[in-house]
Amino acid sequence: MRAIIRGSIHGRVQDVIVEDGWIERIGDAGVGERTGARLVDTAGRLLPGFVDVHVHGGGGADVMDASMEAFEQIAATHAKHGTTSLLFTTVAAPDEDLMAVLSAWRHPADWHGADVLGFHLEGPFIHPDRRGAHPVEHLRAPSPEVLRAYAAAGPIRLLTLAPELPGGEETIRAARELRMVVSLGHSAATYDEAMRAFDLGAQSATHLFNAMAGLHHRQPGLAAAALDRPDTVVELILDGVHVHPAVARLAVRIKGRHAVMLVTDAVSVVDMPEGRYRFAGGELLFRDGEVRRPDGTLAGSALTMERAVQTGLRHGVFRPEDVPDVAAANAARLLGERRGRIAPGHRADLVALSDEGAVTHTIVGGRVVHRA
Structure with a gap:
C-alpha cells in the first residue's frame, strides 16, 4: 500500500x-x-519517529503486567508523544514473573501504537548498592545459563548488567553470542572494570549518571569510562530531575550528537493523574512531575520522548539539528534497525x-x- x-x-x-x-x-x-x-x-x-529503548510503562499499564492489553496500552500511550519504536523494559523480579512477561509478547495482526522491537532486561543482574527502585530480594549475580533461559522465553534485545559482579564477563560474552546489546548500569564498577566490559563487547551505558558513581577526579567509575570511551553510546533521561541540564550539556559536548540517546525510563504514570501507584513490587508516589519511592528514591519517570526533546532544546543540551540523532537514529543504529x-x-x-x-x-x- x-x-x-x-x-x-x-x-x-x-x-x-x-x-x-x-x-x-x-x-x-x-x-x-x-x-x-x-x-x-x-x-x-x-x-x-522517536526510538526509546527504556520504557517500563505508561497510560496506567506496566510491562510487568505481562499481558498484550498492557503492552498495547503502553505502546499507544507513548505513540501519542512521538515514539514510533520502543523496547519494553523489565525490573528485577522472580524468574517466573520475568518468564511470564517475556513470553506474553506476540506480534499482533492489528496494532495501534509504537512498534515493539523486543525487551530490555534491566535486572536482575545488577549491583545491590546501585539497585535504585529494583527490589533487592530479586537481584542475582550475572549468569549465562539464566540469561539463555530468559532469551528462550522472549526477544531480549538489550541487557543491562553490572560488569563487576561475579559472572559479569561470562554473561557479557553470552549476551553477545545471543545477539543482544549489552549496556552497563546499576553498577559500582570502577573505571578499569567498565573499560574491560566495553572491551568484551558492551556498547552502552544505562541512564548515564543514575545508579552509578558520579564523576570523581581521582576515582573515575562507569560514568567516566562511558564518557571517555569513543565507541559507546549513553542513555540520558532529560526530565529535569534525573540529570541537571549543565551535566547533560557536558555529556553531549563530550560524546557528540552521534553517541547520546534520549530515553524516558517511563513507568505507568505517564498521562495519568498524580497520586500513589505500584512499581517493581512496591509503592511509588507521583507528585510534582517526579516519581519516587516513599524513601525518596527515584523510581523511573513520567517522561515522554516529546518532553525530553523539548527539555533538551530549552536548556541548550543539544541543537534542533541534533534531534534526529539523539531521539531516533542513535538508538536505532545501536539495535541494528533500519x-x-x-x-x-x-x-x-x-x-x-x-x-x-x-x-x-x-x-x-x-x-x-x-x-x-
Whole structure:
C-alpha cells in the first residue's frame, strides 16, 4: 500500500513516498505516485519517529503486567508523544514473573501504537548498592545459563548488567553470542572494570549518571569510562530531575550528537493523574512531575520522548539539528534497525511537530497511529 506523508524537512515542504511501510523516495510526489496513494498532509515539521529503548510503562499499564492489553496500552500511550519504536523494559523480579512477561509478547495482526522491537532486561543482574527502585530480594549475580533461559522465553534485545559482579564477563560474552546489546548500569564498577566490559563487547551505558558513581577526579567509575570511551553510546533521561541540564550539556559536548540517546525510563504514570501507584513490587508516589519511592528514591519517570526533546532544546543540551540523532537514529543504529532516519530504504516511522514543538502526528510504517 502506498502512502504520501507531506511535511517540512530541512525547512522545505516535501513528500515522503512510502511503499508497504518503507520509505521509497523523498521529494515531490509525481502524478503516478499520487494515484491511489493515501495522502497525509501534516502541515508540520517532519522528523524521524522517536526510538526509546527504556520504557517500563505508561497510560496506567506496566510491562510487568505481562499481558498484550498492557503492552498495547503502553505502546499507544507513548505513540501519542512521538515514539514510533520502543523496547519494553523489565525490573528485577522472580524468574517466573520475568518468564511470564517475556513470553506474553506476540506480534499482533492489528496494532495501534509504537512498534515493539523486543525487551530490555534491566535486572536482575545488577549491583545491590546501585539497585535504585529494583527490589533487592530479586537481584542475582550475572549468569549465562539464566540469561539463555530468559532469551528462550522472549526477544531480549538489550541487557543491562553490572560488569563487576561475579559472572559479569561470562554473561557479557553470552549476551553477545545471543545477539543482544549489552549496556552497563546499576553498577559500582570502577573505571578499569567498565573499560574491560566495553572491551568484551558492551556498547552502552544505562541512564548515564543514575545508579552509578558520579564523576570523581581521582576515582573515575562507569560514568567516566562511558564518557571517555569513543565507541559507546549513553542513555540520558532529560526530565529535569534525573540529570541537571549543565551535566547533560557536558555529556553531549563530550560524546557528540552521534553517541547520546534520549530515553524516558517511563513507568505507568505517564498521562495519568498524580497520586500513589505500584512499581517493581512496591509503592511509588507521583507528585510534582517526579516519581519516587516513599524513601525518596527515584523510581523511573513520567517522561515522554516529546518532553525530553523539548527539555533538551530549552536548556541548550543539544541543537534542533541534533534531534534526529539523539531521539531516533542513535538508538536505532545501536539495535541494528533500519529506522530512525528519513531516507530511502528505512522504515517509514515519522513524527510531525508543530512550530511550538508539540507532536501533531505519529506515523508508524506509513500509517497514522496518532493525530492531535
